[in-house]
Amino acid sequence: MRIEDFIKDEKSLTIIKKAEEFAKNFFEREGTHGFSHTERVLALCMHIGKKEGADLEVLALAALLHDIARPLESKGKIEDHAKEGAKIARRFLKGLGYEKTDQVAHAIEAHRFSKPPEPQTLEAKILSDADKLDAIGAIGIARVFMYSGEHGRSIEYSLKHFEEKILKLKDLMYTKTAKEMALERHKYVEEFIDRIRKEIEGEL
Structure with a gap:
């Protein structure tokens, strides 16, 4: 940009x-x-x-x-x-x-x-929204596992973090534009979590 x-x-x-x-x-x-x-x-x-x-x-x-x-x-x-x-x-x-x-x-x-x-x-609302948006979607997934790698945390611990924090962010947006962007990013995270859980269980 x-x-x-x-x-x-x-x-x-x-x-x-x-x-x-x-x-x-x-x-x-x-x-x-x-x-x-x-x-x-x-x-x-x-x-x-x-x-x-x-x-x-x-x-x-x-x-x-x-x-x-x-x-x-x-x-x-x-x-x-x-x-x-x-x-x-x-x-x-x-x-x-x-x-x-x-x-x-x-x-x-x-x-x-x-x-x-x-x-x-x-x-202020837009800055807050942008900061939260960077924690969702493909970038958000990369950041979660980057953080886990930095702190020696497991894949399972990372998935717990998604559930406790990341998946809640889409409902915390202030602006209409950010809400629309969050929906798409949130969907991507949900699909990723579903996929990785199946792989952990040996289903895929």
């Missing part, structure tokens, strides 16, 4: 590029929440945001910065990467004199579906 296909304003593109470079510095390695996840969330946000009539500049910045504190949480240095990420993003954007800092910070703070606060703006 090229951000220039969605945002044409040169001033907006400049600050977005600065945010991208800033965000990359927080990720030492790839993984289930590496910078590739951020790039996919950004792409989802742009496609959903365009259809839903969102502020794509705010959305792009929020997407790029939404997980910058995730590595700190993974290392046990902080408890909530969303809240800490919002603080870091706020300092960064204020340092650039950005006028919509509050909107971006709110979207970052509210992007986790499992913790408050609830997203109040369209941009």
Whole structure:
């Protein structure tokens, strides 16, 4: 995805590029929440945001910065990467004199579906939806098993995670566009689970 296909304003593109470079510095390695996840969330946000009539500049910045504190949480240095990420993003954007800092910070703070606060703006809802969508479908399946491999977990444990979390995500979407996308991704996961269970039992 090229951000220039969605945002044409040169001033907006400049600050977005600065945010991208800033965000990359927080990720030492790839993984289930590496910078590739951020790039996919950004792409989802742009496609959903365009259809839903969102502020794509705010959305792009929020997407790029939404997980910058995730590595700190993974290392046990902080408890909530969303809240800490919002603080870091706020300092960064204020340092650039950005006028919509509050909107971006709110979207970052509210992007986790499992913790408050609830997203109040369209941009915050889209970011939350995009983050959840990246956990469903083919990408979602790949991420679950990548995470299990990183933590030495079995296939059976992974299937339990699908049932307890992943299969519930389609009902947690806010926007019409994301709900439609989630249905297709959810169906793919269901088909995969059915197939892998049959293979485990030796039926196929």
